[in-house]
Amino acid sequence: MKKEQYDFNLECFNKPSLNAHKYIKQRTEELGFDMASDHASGALMRLLVSSKPNGRILELGTGTGAATAWLAEGLCPNSTLTTIDREDTYLKVAREALEDDKRIDFIVGDAIDYLKNQPEQSFDLIFADAEPGKYHYLEETLKLLKPGGLYIVDDMHPQEDWPEDHYPFAMGALNDLKAVKGVTKAGLSYSSGLIIMTPEYGNS
Structure with missing residues (x-):
């Protein structure tokens, strides 16, 4: 076979x-919501959640639940996912889609209060x-x-719909993430641009 015939x-x-x-x-399309996490980011998060058996997972910013569904796919039977958004119109979509999964707790409210x-x-x-947790309130988040825990943000590459x-604002957040001490970091030029951090040993 010619090399062009191989599908990688x-x-x-x-x-x-x-x-x-x-x-x-x-x-999401009907509501005109344009801030949903994309497919590639979701698949990676599914994998990372699955590496945390019996884990407690937190999502700040449910939106309509695009990422929530991927996070849910990675949950083991005894894991839990708490997802928070202040916009009930959007969170309602995620709740309707995933209402049968009792491992998920949907919260309408301010993330900082939580x-x-x-x-x-x-x-x-x-x-x-x-x-909250991405552009400010970072240290507290x-x-x-936990030791060995993972912190993930996406959309760190410029997006077409950014005003x-x-x-x-986004560059300030990126610089804040760069400045965080006591963590091991990885910046991935993948999907919409992700940054992943985990506490260094002895700093959690």
């Missing part, structure tokens, strides 16, 4: 398994896709990670 497309590894994805995609009431080292993985005034 790796997307076969990134297929969703829940029917919830179809409903979420449809309702974070303030959590003890340190509470979570095995935090996906921060809201202003990182303190909630002009968002660029300095």
Whole structure:
């Protein structure tokens, strides 16, 4: 066979398994919600969640549940996922799509209020896709990670729908993430641009 005939497309590894994805995609488009996490980021987060058996997972910024469904796919039977958004219109979509999964707790409210009431080292993985935990309140959020826990943010590459005034805001967040001490970091030029951190040994 000629080399052109070999298919090395790796997307076969990134297929969703829940029917919830179809409903979420449809309702997301109907609502005109344009901040949903993308397919490639979701597949990676599914993998990372699955590496945390019996884990407590936290999502800051449910949106319509695109990432929530991927996180749910990675949960083991005894894991839990708490997902928070202040916009009930969007969170309702995620709740409707995933209402049968009793491992998921949907909270409508302010993420900062929730974070303030959590003890340190509470979570095995935090996906921060809201202003609290991503653009501010960063140090407090990182303190909630257990030893070996993972902190994930996406959309760190410029997006087509970013308004002009968002660029300095996003760059400020990127610089804040660069400046974090006591963690091991990886910046991935993959999907929408992800940053992953975990507490260094002895710093959690």
